[in-house]
Amino acid sequence: MLILDQARWHTPQKLVVPQNITLLPLPSKAPELNPVENLWQFMRENWLSNRIFKSYDDIVDLCCEAWNKVVDQPWRIMSIGLRKWAHRF
Numbered sequence: 001m002l003i004l005d006q007a008r009w010h011t012p013q014k015l016v017v018p019q020n021i022t023l024l025p026l027p028s029k030a031p032e033l034n035p036v037e038n039l040w041q042f043m044r045e046n047w048l049s050n051r052i053f054k055s056y057d058d059i060v061d062l063c064c065e066a067w068n069k070v071v072d073q074p075w076r077i078m079s080i081g082l083r084k085w086a087h088r089f
Contacts, residue, residue, distance in 0.1 A: 005034055035081035042080055043070055 001022045017023060026034055047066035053059045070076060 003034070038080050039070065039077065042076075043067070 001024055003024045003026060005026050006028050043063075043066040047069060048062060051062065053062070
């Protein structure tokens, strides 16, 4: 299963989906349902905000550094992705 948002650039018309993959589109304009949005927000708040980027390469390097920091904390990724309200049903 591949969860995807409904951004136009993520849903090309000519996409051939293999039979062993099921696409599950999220409702439009519902970032709170996409755990990746919260992961990016966490990285922005903790490692990427209030900075002056000197160049494009500086942006890429700092984003990679932030990504590597969060990847080293799998428990943090799991806690950010959890939705207490989703477990009530």
